[in-house]
Amino acid sequence: MDSGNIAWVLVSAALVLFMTPGLAFFYGGMDRNRNVLNMLMMNFYCVLVVPIVWVGVGFSLSQTPFDNDFIGGFDSFFLKDITVAGDGMSLAVVAFLGMFAAITPALISGAVADRMKFSAWAIFVPVWSLLVYVPVFKWVYGGWLGQRGSIDFAGGTAIHVNAGIAALAAVLVLGRRQSAPTPPHSMPLVMIGTGILWFGWFGFNAGSALAANGTAVQAFMNTFLAAAAAGLVWVLIEWLRDGHPTNLGAASGIVTGLVAITPAAGYVSGPSPIFIGVIAGVSGCYAVRLKHKFGYDDALDVVGVHFVGGLVGSLLIGFFANPSFFDGAFMEGLFYGGDAKLLLEQAIANGAAIVWSFALTYGIMVALKKTIGVRVSEESESGGLDLAEHGETAYHG
């Protein structure tokens, strides 16, 4: 029993919870002023419904027994047999992982902004959580992908690639918004959200050591450096390419760097997080333009930031993983004496997550479309979702 470990995991759990409101502000500020409350509510709804689903069945199906290949079991439904014996760590881990389960579907909200029916979202979130998040999480942590040797420290594959590709599938079913995209309605709100996300991400990554130890400290440092490096390069590219260093560029770079370092946080050291941040920042800065080329309406760039950032970070583990630094039982990356085996496993793990998540998400969205419908009326879309869906308006004169 170590009270230091348990204290750090509890604090980290609270830090991760705080990321969902942070994400809500990050997205809400980018959205138009008559849809901002809908965006906030799509995010907050995730921390209302997912904890119940998680404690009820999600945790058990995704973790116990730990060594199952594809799916867990019923042993821990509704916290059955999870006690606070010893230091209470087993219960703390359920809470900590529950925060991750809550923010993952919230990431998708940025893609479907401005047009998705809230009733459809209300069903989508718990269903997606169980059919997509839970199995992929199981495969990566303890299941067949993890057993093959792929690694994912805090959720690059299980969370960001998973939600990022789901966002693409969701918008392909949902269709384009009827009116042209608008610039962010409140950049200060975006920057507040970015600050909260970065702050919370220290819990997300360093907390994933599940202990107050050296790995947690290195993960903390990596989280610090990768975000800074990615934000810096994004701003520099914009400055040179588009003429101005923008706040949104800084925010986008920071978040992309945080996403990219997530899978690698406890496996890389020294200057590696800076290289990972730089590569992720450059990738994200160009990836957010793909939607204009291919025509999918990913409103707030969930694909460009989360899918691409997560994939880049996860694959870069194949180059930068440094087990000797951590005294860890994972394979070496190419730059640290390893062969291409780890890179290959990272590719297989992400490929499996991409195929499952895309196919299931597409199916869920089509099922919703054919039953209750997924889009608000044209009138609600033009007049704003805040009033039409929630009966509230954000800015009273």
Place this chain on the structure above:
Amino acid sequence: MKLITAIVKPFKLDDVKDALRAANVQGMTVSEVRGFGRQGGHSETYRGAEYKIDFVPKVRLELVVDDSGVDAVVAAIKSSASTGKIGDGKIWVTSVDRLVRIRTGEEGPDAI
């Protein structure tokens, strides 16, 4: 010269602007205002208490045009701002006695 003032639905602003541009209008001023008319407002319920929001967001457009351009401009606004639903707004025309372009000091129709 006439001053044309129009109160329209906010999400129609871009359509109206494009229509006016196509009608060769050189400039206009817009402001965010709130309107109270037949459209009525709506009520919002917070913690069980209902608040009547009588005024709904509107955009006010103002532009000064030559007498001869009035009909075309009114027609452009009408067709681009119309949704056929209550609350589409109003257009009115008032006479302008004098118009000055500040930079050049030009007056009258030259200043439009």
Place this chain on the structure above:
Amino acid sequence: MKLITAILKPFKLDDVKDALKAAGVQGMTVSEVRGFGRQGGHTETYRGAEYKIDFVPKVRFELVVDDGVVDSVIAAIKAAASTGKIGDGKIWVTGVDRIIRIRTGEEGHDAV
């Protein structure tokens, strides 16, 4: 009586207010508006996508004055608001049929 409306560059607000005060103007109403004219707008680039911002921030002055001072008020606004650059704005004058001071009920010239 005349209503003088002027659309000006926002940073000229204080200069114009001071000039009008010096010209003996007792009151005025100012609002924040957006204008679209020869000055054109600008583009903002977010995540590599360009958004054309057609409307630029402006302030609108409105004041009701006696017929006799229209020329001097226009001259004061012109002098104070001019930068010589495009986008300095416009002034227009419309007739006022009736004016009332709410507190006293005074009408016409006395209410100006």
